[in-house]
Amino acid sequence: MKALRKLTWVEMKLFFREPLALIIAFAFPFFMFFVLVGVFGNEAESDPEDIEVWRGGGPADYYVSTYVGLVMAAAGLVTLPLRIADYRERGVLRRYRAAGVSAPVMLGSQVLVAAGMSVIAAVGIVVLSTTLYDTVLPESWPLVIAGAVIGLLTFAAFGVLLGAIAPSVRAAQGLGFSLFFVMLMISGSGPPREVLTSSMRAFSNILPLTHVNLVLQDAWLGFGWNWVAAAVAAGFFAASVVLSLRFFRWE
């Protein structure tokens, strides 16, 4: 426990010294969010078609939950795999292991740092959007928190898996960024799902962020708990854990 605490603390300090990690975790999602909300505003629409697109609220209300999802995806798809692959490639994992750091402590500290940063970024998005655009707060806090926990777990496990299977830092970078940008565009953080073509929507259904966003957005906007999306996200989590345990390598 002491090892986990210490390593997490050190890794968190390192996170704050890494400009790329900070840009991915904070600058980028905030920038995207404020560009979109700046363009679309937050007026509730009167046109029935638009009401359907934005699910009954204003565009900013629509996006705030999907950006809570996006910051988790950024940590899970980019930050975590890059860090793990980098540490493995450079022999940091070897060094830690020889010093008696176990795999659960090693990965646990990375997951805690990524999760902590996601929570800070998510809170930042919510605070800024409610202050600047008067976006709605969650209809149901418990359901949104439950959804956020599922999102954190899903992307933490998925990120560890990417880090475990990526043969090199370059591979982790390519894989992570590709998945991140695809999910950014079609999982609800770009154009609303409702305006995607049917094939795009079908494709977005195999992406974890789509389901995490649905769970968060439904709970946020008062559509209740989305059991199907939550089950799919949980499936991603379970599969990632199993595959990570199978494929994780120290060197």
Next chain:
Amino acid sequence: MNANDGEAAVSVRSLAKRYGDVQAVRDVSLEVRGGEIFGILGANGSGKTTTIEILQGLRKPDGGELRVLGLDPQTQRDQLRHRIGSQLQESALPDRLRVWEALDLFGALSPRSRDWAELVREWGLEGKERAAFGNLSGGQRQRLFVALALVNEPEIVFLDEMTTGLDPAGRHAAWDLVRDVRRRGTTVVLVTHFMDEAEELCDRIAVFRRGEVAAIDSPAGLVQRYVNSSTVRFTYEGGDTISLDGCPGLRELRREGTQFTVSGEGPLLAHVASRLAQAAVYPADLRVERATLEQAYLQMAGEVDA
């Protein structure tokens, strides 16, 4: 159990390890006594690093019996890891991790730990406490790694090419520190490429060759065993040739300008001196070249390749 109670700190019998098609360790047996500095010498790919990584529980052996401080590194790694120190050949720390943070972190990972400020002083890293690992020079990194290997006050420390990347002054300083480490009762297992380092530091040396132990002995013992020729040199400026015919043990006499080199066996210097005196030749620089571990090592290598 204490490693110094006459018990072997490390014992290895018939260790084997294969990577794919490569038999990295074929048949290694050795014993490291508590409190000694034990050297492992050998060419690249002779199985040195693989062997000590197996001893530290970092790799799984294919066969053989091994005990480190009486424990099995495979099944009892958790008990063992706090009692051993590791300086690995290929490893790194996060670039932005600072020197003091690294020492503090590694100390916290172990139940016992030394004050990091003291290690910083001993290993010549003063003024670098707040420097990031990525900004350290090769020598500073190397010293930090050795300091990290000692932060948990290990009973046995594995140093793999500890002085690679150090300048001559740094190497000599590191040797003194290793002697200090042993004086405190820590057993040292030292993998090295440098013959002078092995000769200078080690009580005993195992010479590895193609995954096997070719010889284990003290440096002097190895020299005695493998270097049976000696070389005598002197300068003679007189024009006439010198004959040493009939000098006992003589094998060869070579002349390059005024430089004479005599090689042979036995107490060659005494015989050569006596011959020269008979001929009324008294070179001021008559000397015997001390046989070194390097010669012994090359001799061993030659025996195989021949």
